[in-house]
Amino acid sequence: MPVKPPNFLKTGTCGNHMNELVQAIKILRAGYFWMTMESDCCKYVQRFHQCQIYSDLIKVPLSELNAMSSLCPFVACGMDVIGPIEPAASNGHQFILVAIDYFTKWVEATSHKSVIKKMVADFIRNNIICRFGIPEFVITDNGANLNSHMMKDICE
Known part of the structure; x- marks a missing residue:
């Protein structure tokens, strides 16, 4: 039976976790460990809405950057x-x-x-x-x- 992470790790003092690795590190630093911790973190992050919003966007297609430039101050x-x-x-x-x-x-x-x-x-x-x-x-x-x-x- 998978163990749920403690409640204080869901959002914590530093905000939401970014991905499963960050979540696992937070759990380890809090002094918890179990054998299926990494796979449980993967499953948890995939289900948690805020993890998906703030996750690393590695697989997003590349888009051109638009440099904002101006001709003189306060234009x-x-x-x-x-x-x-x-x-x-x-x-x-x-x-x-x-x-x-x-x-x-x-x-x-x-x-x-x-x-x-x-x-x-x-x-x-x-x-x-x-x-x-x-x-x-x-x-x-x-x-x-x-x-x-x-x-x-x-x-x-």
């Missing part, structure tokens, strides 16, 4: 929100609003208690436009706070 920049961060900062801020220039890799970041549309618009105006000029492209993940009418007004 194209990417924006995203990091968070919520636990524990919160001493001032209560849990989110970080980040903009990265694709030419120089310069990072502009500010922390906030919550990231609303007005804060994003103020961030673009004060930290990007006033300091570096108007960017031609602002690439986001289409989050509601990053893709709003206020952003469109600023871009126009």
